[in-house]
Every structure is written in structure tokens, then in C-alpha cells.
Amino acid sequence: MGPLDDRTMEDLDDECLFPSEMDAQKTQSVDPNQHISVSGSLPFNGNKMTRNGVYKSIKTVVFSNKLNLLMPFGPLAILVHKMTDSNGWVFFLSLLGITPLAERLGYATEQLAFFTGPTVGGLLNATFGNATELIISIYALKSGMKRVVQLSLLGSILSNMLLVLGCAFFCGGLVYHGKEQVFSKATAVVNSGLLLMAVMGLLFPAVLHYTHTERHVGKSELALSRFSSCVMLLAYAAYLVFQLKSQTDLYVPLGEEVNQNGENLDNNDDDEDEAPEISKWESIIWLAIMTVWISILSDYLVDTIEGASDAWDVPIAFISVILLPIIGNAAEHASAIMFAMKDKLDISLGVAIGSSTQISMFGIPFCVVIGWMMGQEMDLNFQLFETATLFITVIVVAFFLQEGTSNYFKGLMLILCYLIVAASFFVHEDPPTDGQFVRSFLRMSHLVQFSRKWLLNRDMEFGAFERCKRQEERTRGDLKK
Numbered sequence: 001m002g003p004l005d006d007r008t009m010e011d012l013d014d015e016c017l018f019p020s021e022m023d024a025q026k027t028q029s030v031d032p033n034q035h036i037s038v039s040g041s042l043p044f045n046g047n048k049m050t051r052n053g054v055y056k057s058i059k060t061v062v063f064s065n066k067l068n069l070l071m072p073f074g075p076l077a078i079l080v081h082k083m084t085d086s087n088g089w090v091f092f093l094s095l096l097g098i099t100p101l102a103e104r105l106g107y108a109t110e111q112l113a114f115f116t117g118p119t120v121g122g123l124l125n126a127t128f129g130n131a132t133e134l135i136i137s138i139y140a141l142k143s144g145m146k147r148v149v150q151l152s153l154l155g156s157i158l159s160n161m162l163l164v165l166g167c168a169f170f171c172g173g174l175v176y177h178g179k180e181q182v183f184s185k186a187t188a189v190v191n192s193g194l195l196l197m198a199v200m201g202l203l204f205p206a207v208l209h210y211t212h213t214e215r216h217v218g219k220s221e222l223a224l225s226r227f228s229s230c231v232m233l234l235a236y237a238a239y240l241v242f243q244l245k246s247q248t249d250l251y252v253p254l255g256e257e258v259n260q261n262g263e264n265l266d267n268n269d270d271d272e273d274e275a276p277e278i279s280k281w282e283s284i285i286w287l288a289i290m291t292v293w294i295s296i297l298s299d300y301l302v303d304t305i306e307g308a309s310d311a312w313d314v315p316i317a318f319i320s321v322i323l324l325p326i327i328g329n330a331a332e333h334a335s336a337i338m339f340a341m342k343d344k345l346d347i348s349l350g351v352a353i354g355s356s357t358q359i360s361m362f363g364i365p366f367c368v369v370i371g372w373m374m375g376q377e378m379d380l381n382f383q384l385f386e387t388a389t390l391f392i393t394v395i396v397v398a399f400f401l402q403e404g405t406s407n408y409f410k411g412l413m414l415i416l417c418y419l420i421v422a423a424s425f426f427v428h429e430d431p432p433t434d435g436q437f438v439r440s441f442l443r444m445s446h447l448v449q450f451s452r453k454w455l456l457n458r459d460m461e462f463g464a465f466e467r468c469k470r471q472e473e474r475t476r477g478d479l480k481k
Helices: 009-017 019-030 032-061 066-070 073-083 087-128 131-142 146-175 185-210 220-246 280-303 305-312 316-328 330-341 345-374 384-401 408-426 434-480
Strands: none
Touching: 032 087, 032 280, 066 087, 073 087, 073 280, 087 131, 087 280, 087 305, 087 316, 131 146, 131 280, 131 345, 146 316, 146 330, 146 345, 146 384, 146 408, 185 220, 185 345, 185 384, 220 345, 280 305, 305 316, 316 408, 330 345, 345 384, 384 408
16 A cells, blocks of 8 residues: 555556556566467557547547537638638637637646646646637737737726626626625735736826827837836736735635635535546646647637728727627636626636736736737837726726625626726727828828829819810801801
């Protein structure tokens, strides 16, 4: 029993994944005279076990969730892009195809967290929790679409803080309408502070730009954005250490279920609920597959967003701020609502507010640094309208969280606030960038030149007509005489 107890989880996984090879080694060591017969049967048994393992893994990951019925829309989007020029359909099908991939990416991360422990598992959740938004943002940065990056990340923050949290409060309040649900005020206060710090980082570059007080025009704003991004990344790293090391009793990883007194409820569950469904290496492989597939679809998504805006006659700001986050975070929406209906608001709060904190303190500064490496001038100036919207949203949510209680009325208020934000971006016209302004000016110049030539030709034709008319009148007068 001693050697068996000393085995690690990785050894048990390897033994489960490759039982045929271990049996072969034991058989060969025990009876070398039967080497020929054993070696002749091993390839068949090994291939059979491998096929069974692959089939079981595919069945668990791909066929265990009804949301995966949307997966075929991804290849269909690529097929439509190759055969037609309909950017609207390609964009819509790409969105539907990415939705189940984002959910399965979170599933693979949760499975891998079983083998890494709570600390590394928390880091994995921080890294891959919003991987879909980051991948789309990196592809948009690569294409020089800085505004799409800013608006999509801003939309993820607004969607999580208003729509996701509001739906969680509303559904949980309807189920437990006879009482007020409670959650940890410490977690809410720290996350609210981080969100206010993110607003500060976005506010100062916008104010510097609109007050025209830069010391070096065009450079001070970019330099301030890059410095603030590095500070925000440092603050988020300190927050992770504080959450996972210093205050483990107050900040429980999202994978663990706790009651309102902070007591772990996992001990009361069955062992089957705690056991991983796939092995460590299977989780890593599926994590890589989902990431690559999301990257492929994100390329098509970014390339067709402007065409979809023209085809649907919908502003790019509305598509980036409203449509992309709602569909891309559909799995997170469902998870937050499910935990709220089970009276586990701490987990719902971690999904909604924690995700907003990750994007604001990690995702946005990370994109600024990546743009810096790519040579793209990605900054923290999200324009005045967007920055004001984020500031008001953070203030409203902070007021709702300060009591540490929730009910369906608070959830309804947050949902209605999100509807106001969505309507605002639907009627909001995004100001043109410098490049778009130059192109518009050149198009206007060409139009003015064309109009001038057309009028000149028209004047010449009209003058020639008048001369011919006068000549005809003179001729008629001469004939009468």
C-alpha cells in the first residue's frame, strides 16, 4: 500500500490512459517465453483502448452539452465566405459558431484546474476566462481596427456588470422571493475599487485629449496610456496574489461552492461531483483545439464586421458593444443565472463582477501592451461618450453592491439600465478617426472637383445653346427682311 499511496494524480492518469503498455511491460517481465504471443496481441488491444479513450473524450466534451449544436455554424461560416460575398451572413454564422467554443473553453479550463490546485486554477481562470474577447481583440489589432478592440472590451464590461449581474439578481430573487439573498461584501468592495481604478486609467487620457492640454501633441496621450496600462497590470497581479494567497478565507476560487457563512459545501457533495470528467492531458489538448478554432473564426468575424454593419444598417459601435458581448458571453450568462437560482450569489458575483474586473484591469491594458509590440497606437482614450458610460455604470453597480444583499427589483433595475445603454449606442455615431477623416476629406475634394467640372461643362453647353438660339433668331430676322 505504501508505493500506491505515494503515487501522484499524474501517474494515475497516465496509467488510465495507457493501460495496455503497462500490462505489456508486466507480461514481458514475468514470462519472457511468451513474448511472441503477447506482442502479437498488444497492437490490437492498444489500438482498441486508444480508440475507446478518444471516443469517450469526444463524447464527454462535444456531445454532452446542447449548446454544442451550434458548432456546425463555424464551418458553415467559412463555406459561406468562400462561396458568396455576404458579409452579414458570415458575421452572424461566425458569432453562432464561437458561442459553444467559448463555453467549452471554460469547461476545459475548469477540468484542468482539478489537477493544478486552487492557486494555479485561479490563474488559469484569469487567463482563459475571457480568452474569446482577447483573441478577437488581438485579430482586430492586427487588422488596425483599434476602435473595434476598444468597443468590444467596453461592451464585455458593460454586459457583465449590468446584464449578467442583473439577470442573476432577478432570477435568484424570483426563486427566493420570500427573502433577500446575501453575498460577500468584501469581494464586492475590492472589485468595485478595482473597477474605479480602471475608470481612472481610462478617464485621464480622454480628459487630456479633449482639453487639449498635452505637452507633446499626439505623444503624451499615448505615453500616458502605456504607463497606466503597466500600472494596471501590476495592480491586477497584486490582486491575484491578495486573492489567492493572503486572503484565502475571504476569496474562494470560483470553482468551489460556498455557503453564505463561508463554509465549504463540497464536502457534502458526492465524490462524483468532485472528480474530473477528463484527464489533465485531455484538458490541455482540448484547450489548444478550442483556442485554435476560436482564432480561425475570429479572423472571419473581424474581417466581416464592417460589411455586416453596412448590410444591416447598424452602427459598428452597437455591434461591438452590444451584439459581440451578448453572444460571446452566453455561457457566462447562463452560469451566473444558474448559481443565483441555487442561492450561491458569491459564485454569480465572481462570474459577473470578476469577469468585468479581469477585462478592465487585465484585458484592456494587455491589448495596449500587445498593440505597443505590434506597432499599433492602441491607447486608453475610449472617447468621451464611452468613458462616461463606463463611469456611470461602475457608480450604479457599486451602489447596488454596497449593502451585500440582492432581490429581483435590483436585478430588474440593472437590466433596464442595460437597455438604456443599448439604446444609447444604437443612436450613437462613432466619431471618425484621423484616417477616416482624411479619406472623407479626399472624397469630398474629389466630389467638389467633379461638381465644378460638371457645372463648368453645363455652363459651356448652356452658353453654346444661347449663342445658337441668338444666331437662329438673327437668321430668321434676316429671312423676313
